[in-house]
Amino acid sequence: MTTAPDKPAQGQRPRRIIYPPVWLVIGLIVIFVADQYLPLQRFTGAIPQALGSIAIVAGLLLLVLAGGLFKKADTELIPFREVRALVTDGVYRFTRNPMYLGMALILLGTACTTGTVAGLLVVPVFMVIIELRFIRPEEAMLRGIFGEEFDAYCARVRRWL
Numbered sequence: 001m002t003t004a005p006d007k008p009a010q011g012q013r014p015r016r017i018i019y020p021p022v023w024l025v026i027g028l029i030v031i032f033v034a035d036q037y038l039p040l041q042r043f044t045g046a047i048p049q050a051l052g053s054i055a056i057v058a059g060l061l062l063l064v065l066a067g068g069l070f071k072k073a074d075t076e077l078i079p080f081r082e083v084r085a086l087v088t089d090g091v092y093r094f095t096r097n098p099m100y101l102g103m104a105l106i107l108l109g110t111a112c113t114t115g116t117v118a119g120l121l122v123v124p125v126f127m128v129i130i131e132l133r134f135i136r137p138e139e140a141m142l143r144g145i146f147g148e149e150f151d152a153y154c155a156r157v158r159r160w161l
Helices: 020-037 046-072 098-114 122-146 148-156
Strands: none
Touching: 020 098, 020 122, 046 098, 098 122, 122 148
């Protein structure tokens, strides 16, 4: 973890009206609606239930661990707010976006536990939305603040997994 310079050249930050947790809730609603009205192909049984439950727990764990690291670093959880540190330890050693990955795992787990193929389609759509609306602009902002240090971090840690 590195502290941001005293006067970061953050420039204009993109304005985001719908934050990532709202996209997560929208995704969950779409999965449950698809389960009721557009199930396409169904898959049920103990294995999808178990895998879905594991994915949900793993997603929640990633959210808690990553959020705790942000709190410890005294930097904002909300995208594009005051960035005071580049967090690179803990779960950030394995993925640059553990919170977004956690949300995707929650969606995947929910789709598995409902047992509808249509629900599975929500996960890649969510990931594309998050990458285009949040990850890429966040990375540009962090590159502007931390420069070569952020580039080195990106070179050794993948965006999702």
